[in-house]
Amino acid sequence: MTHILFLNIKDTPKTLKELNESGGSGTISSMLYTARGLTKRGYSISILYKNTAELKEDGITYYSLGDEGVKATIEAINPDVLVVVGHSGDVLFDERLTERKIVYWAHNWLDVNKYKKAFVNKYIDEFVFVSDYHRITSLLSFRFPLSLYKKSHTILNPLNLNLIKRKMDYKSNIPLNIAFIGYPSKHKGFLEVCQVIHKLVAEKHDVVLNVYGDSKLYGDSPNDLFAHDIVRSLVDRGFISIKGTLGRATLYDQLVTNDIVISGLTASETFCVSLAEAQAAGVPVLSLDRGGQISFITNDSGYLVSNTNEAVDVIKQFSRLSENEKVRLGEKGIVNTRKLSQDNISADWDMFLKEVKIGKKFNIFSYLKDIKHALFWKFKEVFK
Numbered sequence: 001m002t003h004i005l006f007l008n009i010k011d012t013p014k015t016l017k018e019l020n021e022s023g024g025s026g027t028i029s030s031m032l033y034t035a036r037g038l039t040k041r042g043y044s045i046s047i048l049y050k051n052t053a054e055l056k057e058d059g060i061t062y063y064s065l066g067d068e069g070v071k072a073t074i075e076a077i078n079p080d081v082l083v084v085v086g087h088s089g090d091v092l093f094d095e096r097l098t099e100r101k102i103v104y105w106a107h108n109w110l111d112v113n114k115y116k117k118a119f120v121n122k123y124i125d126e127f128v129f130v131s132d133y134h135r136i137t138s139l140l141s142f143r144f145p146l147s148l149y150k151k152s153h154t155i156l157n158p159l160n161l162n163l164i165k166r167k168m169d170y171k172s173n174i175p176l177n178i179a180f181i182g183y184p185s186k187h188k189g190f191l192e193v194c195q196v197i198h199k200l201v202a203e204k205h206d207v208v209l210n211v212y213g214d215s216k217l218y219g220d221s222p223n224d225l226f227a228h229d230i231v232r233s234l235v236d237r238g239f240i241s242i243k244g245t246l247g248r249a250t251l252y253d254q255l256v257t258n259d260i261v262i263s264g265l266t267a268s269e270t271f272c273v274s275l276a277e278a279q280a281a282g283v284p285v286l287s288l289d290r291g292g293q294i295s296f297i298t299n300d301s302g303y304l305v306s307n308t309n310e311a312v313d314v315i316k317q318f319s320r321l322s323e324n325e326k327v328r329l330g331e332k333g334i335v336n337t338r339k340l341s342q343d344n345i346s347a348d349w350d351m352f353l354k355e356v357k358i359g360k361k362f363n364i365f366s367y368l369k370d371i372k373h374a375l376f377w378k379f380k381e382v383f384k
Contacts, residue, residue, distance in 0.1 A: 026273030037346025131292030
């Protein structure tokens with residue numbers, strides 16, 4: 001039985017049970033759903049957190065980082081494959097942590113020089129990115145070296161589709177309920193969303209922004225975006241309702257009461273789990289036409305815009321849609337996210353882990369196609 005160890009010592013530790021009860025980041029949910037899916041495929045799965053109770057639950061063994069340090073703890077656990085997750089990647093910069101296979105699962109944008117050096121020094125064997133946009137644009141930052149391209153893979157983030165509630169009522173709320181789900185930070189484009197709301201309010205449109213998520217998602221200190229003049233004004237006048245971080249089940253119950261979900265307006269999303277969850281629930285979504293979210297949002301399942309002004313126009317257009325038109329948007333979104341089921345994504349990981357053993361076959365046509373996509377997205381970014 002192949003033993004996989006996921007190392008995540010930066011995010012707030014969660015078990016699957018805790019994720020459902022108290023919520024967590026998209027990185028955490030993706031890791032836990034992937035881990036659970038792989039247990040069902042016969043893998044032995046462990047997760048190493050910085051500080052957590054050591055236990056076994058849902059087939060996953062949870063370890064806490066010992067005083068002896070990262071490398072010694074990994075050696076004691078002795079996995080066949082080490083998967084380092086997200087922001088924990090900085091443990092890969094100084095030394096090789098194990099002689100077994102080392103995979104970096106990139107959930108965020110990379111510090112190009114540091115990761116390239118780690119790869120050249122053989123501290124990392126393989127890279128997994130969470131969308132083609134993420135992988136291809138990252139490789140462009142690396143200048144598309146063939147050696148790194150051969151070791152780079154795309155595996156989308158999984159959803160627990162069995163847990164997600166289906167939206168049934170598509171009658172517009174008064175005011176129109178717009179949701180932002182995730183860490184309300186600059187990186188997540190929260191200010192841009194607030195600018196959209198600000199413009200709608202200025203034009204006398206009856207809207208409210210429901211914010212699900214806070215700094216607890218990542219264990220960070222509160223950010224100062226709520227001190228921004230526009231944001232503070234919207235909060236003070238009741239146009240922003242802060243819901244905080246909710247458990248997955250509660251979040252899904254509240255998600256479907258919203259008319260539309262908006263996020264990813266800065267092209268900084270490598271995937272955007274919250275938009276995927278919204279589509280899986282049949283809730284229409286709005287986002288930028290650049291970013292990892294284009295892996296599952298299409299123009300017939302949601303709205304992809306090029307800037308915030310266009311987003312304002314789309315919200316006004318959406319508010320005038322008939323109930324049947326909104327139902328069609330929701331149904332197409334559900335279809336688009338079926339590929340993100342835990343079973344499908346764990347199958348992709350299973351295939352990848354087997355490829356790691358035998359080596360990935362190089363395809364020159366795929367390589368050239370990816371370069372073409374990279375240049376196209378770069379062109380769109382420059383001339384947005």
